Amino acid sequence: MANAEATAESSTVPSADPSTEPSAERPAIAQRPRVAIVGGGISGLAAAHRLVELAPQVQLTLFEASDRLGGVLETVHRDGFLIERSADNFITTIPSAVDLCRRVGLADQLLSTSGEHRQAFVVSRGRLRKIPDGFLIMAPTRLWPVLATPILSPLGKLRLAMERFVRPRVDDSDESLASFARRRMGREVYERLVQPLVGGIYTADPQRLSVRATMPRFVDMERQSGSLIVAALKQRRDDASKSNNGDSGARYSMFVAPRDGMSSLVDAISARLPRGAVRLSAPVDRIARRDDGRWSVLSAVTSPQHPALDEVFDAIIVAAPARHAAKLLDAVDGELAGELSAIEHAGAAVVALAYDRAQISHPLDGFGFVVPLVEKMQILSGSFSSVKYTGRAPDGKVLCRVFIGGACQRELLDQDDDALRRIAHEELAALIGIAGTPLLATVTRWADTMPQYHVGHVDRVDRIDAAVARHGGLMLAGNAYRGVGVPQCVQSGQHAAEQTIAYLLKRATA
Numbered sequence: 001m002a003n004a005e006a007t008a009e010s011s012t013v014p015s016a017d018p019s020t021e022p023s024a025e026r027p028a029i030a031q032r033p034r035v036a037i038v039g040g041g042i043s044g045l046a047a048a049h050r051l052v053e054l055a056p057q058v059q060l061t062l063f064e065a066s067d068r069l070g071g072v073l074e075t076v077h078r079d080g081f082l083i084e085r086s087a088d089n090f091i092t093t094i095p096s097a098v099d100l101c102r103r104v105g106l107a108d109q110l111l112s113t114s115g116e117h118r119q120a121f122v123v124s125r126g127r128l129r130k131i132p133d134g135f136l137i138m139a140p141t142r143l144w145p146v147l148a149t150p151i152l153s154p155l156g157k158l159r160l161a162m163e164r165f166v167r168p169r170v171d172d173s174d175e176s177l178a179s180f181a182r183r184r185m186g187r188e189v190y191e192r193l194v195q196p197l198v199g200g201i202y203t204a205d206p207q208r209l210s211v212r213a214t215m216p217r218f219v220d221m222e223r224q225s226g227s228l229i230v231a232a233l234k235q236r237r238d239d240a241s242k243s244n245n246g247d248s249g250a251r252y253s254m255f256v257a258p259r260d261g262m263s264s265l266v267d268a269i270s271a272r273l274p275r276g277a278v279r280l281s282a283p284v285d286r287i288a289r290r291d292d293g294r295w296s297v298l299s300a301v302t303s304p305q306h307p308a309l310d311e312v313f314d315a316i317i318v319a320a321p322a323r324h325a326a327k328l329l330d331a332v333d334g335e336l337a338g339e340l341s342a343i344e345h346a347g348a349a350v351v352a353l354a355y356d357r358a359q360i361s362h363p364l365d366g367f368g369f370v371v372p373l374v375e376k377m378q379i380l381s382g383s384f385s386s387v388k389y390t391g392r393a394p395d396g397k398v399l400c401r402v403f404i405g406g407a408c409q410r411e412l413l414d415q416d417d418d419a420l421r422r423i424a425h426e427e428l429a430a431l432i433g434i435a436g437t438p439l440l441a442t443v444t445r446w447a448d449t450m451p452q453y454h455v456g457h458v459d460r461v462d463r464i465d466a467a468v469a470r471h472g473g474l475m476l477a478g479n480a481y482r483g484v485g486v487p488q489c490v491q492s493g494q495h496a497a498e499q500t501i502a503y504l505l506k507r508a509t510a
């Protein structure tokens with residue numbers, strides 16, 4: 001996600017029950033119940049942290065298949081560069097991730113995006129053009145910049161201006177994001193702005209992406225105001241009168257990053273978990289419900305540290321990606337497993353490229369860019385990491401990250417690392433004028449890591465919730481359900497932990 005703006009969308013995880021806040025009295029769970037968490041990405045870690053915070057008497061075991069915690073989150077330090085292999089920041093409008101940072105002692109280490117150059121570009125006819133000020137993914141909050149932009153033709157602008165006269169849809173069923181955007185603003189705005197912005201965030205095909213699951217705010221705007229433009233302009237006036245700040249660039253002030261990278265958040269959480277709670281290189285193969293209502297966690301895979309598993313727990317949180325969760329739960333509930341495996345995933349590669357500043361002719365007066373499919377390039381988006389946050393590159397050097405793949409160009413990931421490095425460097429060089437070769441170039445592949453919230457996703461997640469509710473003591477967490485951003489993952493993990501405590505309390509008092 002080069003442009004993570006929309007990670008604020010689609011957050012419907014219930015917020016924490018105030019009675020379970022850490023300061024409240026510890027819940028009276030008489031015994032020392034055993035709780036298993038499967039998956040040590042940020043969702044599983046947030047669940048573990050919340051459990052320990054709320055009920056330290058719980059005996060927690062977190063099973064992680066790989067030899068490190070964090071899942072996709074990983075920061076690498078090389079030759080003075082700080083390279084994020086996946087997420088490089090998160091939004092603060094959903095406060096769960098910032099709150100978690102505060103609770104693990106990282107509050108004073110959160111960096112805001114650099115105060116300069118708070119803008120982004122879109123590729124238009126082979127050149128980087130500034131995204132019109134105030135164009136927020138699907139709607140302009142300011143008219144003049146969008147009317148003045150060279151990205152759209154006069155006809156495209158006229159069609160956009162007609163948006164306020166397009167009748168709102170009466171049908172309540174879900175719709176694809178592409179259909180919604182084209183219907184409201186016309187084909188050109190969709191192809192030149194909405195598709196690359198959304199594609200850059202979800203690495204998804206907007207023809208299949210659910211507008212209700214990913215951008216519910218815009219569906220509400222249409223329903224309530226009859227027009228996205230009318231609603232967006234009104235929203236901007238309200239915000240400006242509240243904050244005296246009408247600059248849409250302020251959106252970038254909503255993002256933060258840990259000074260030492262995302263791995264420092266992972267490390268700070270794991271340092272607060274009880275000694276021995278985390279088991280690395282411990283993949284779970286299967287979960288089974290026992291006759292006494294408890295849960296068996298099984299694994300045939302052995303490692304030098306851990307023999308084959310067959311352990312019993314009072315409750316279990318499955319925080320592995322949905323397609324793994326489907327396999328784990330197949331024997332417990334075939335219908336639930338079917339719904340989980342129906343959530344498709346896409347993959348992407350992140351190529352980090354470093355240069356001397358003097359090698360690049362572009363002023364680098366923005367945080368990055370997105371590429372419309374109609375431009376027929378191979379890269380999806382790019383981020384100027386060392387412009388966005390301080391401390392990402394030594395003085396006089398530049399760090400960029402280029403994204404390749406996604407749902408619309410899956411075949412690109414079949415190429416080897418050298419080919420990906422070459423594509424990333426050559427296409428970036430054509431956009432920002434680079435002389436010579438990169439100082440360093442790393443490739444990270446994330447196969448099948450991005451859940452695709454296709455049309456019907458909201459209803460599917462409701463069915464998953466209903467199925468999970470049939471199995472007392474089973475909880476799910478992760479990025480496949482109610483938001484892919486780090487804050488939503490934190491929320492889902494914390495919510496699963498709170499539900500686990502509620503289940504254990506109910507069982508203790510039954």
Ligand SMILES: Cc1cc2nc3c(=O)[nH]c(=O)nc-3n(C[C@H](O)[C@H](O)[C@H](O)COP(=O)(O)OP(=O)(O)OC[C@H]3O[C@@H](n4cnc5c(N)ncnc54)[C@H](O)[C@@H]3O)c2cc1C
Binds near residue numbers: 044073086284450480
């Ligand atoms: C390239 C990229 C860029 C991104 N950029 C941003 C961004 O800028 N901002 C933002 O907010 N979000 C971003 N995201 C999204 C966000 O980082 C992820 O959605 C989130 O980190 C996923 O966390 P998770 O714990 O749900 O899953 P994961 O990180 O996938 O963790 C799941 C864990 O479960 C383990 N596991 C799987 N199966 C088993 C098993 N059987 N037994 C034991 N363990 C198992 C895996 O090994 C893994 O460690 C980005 C994602 C990617 C891939």
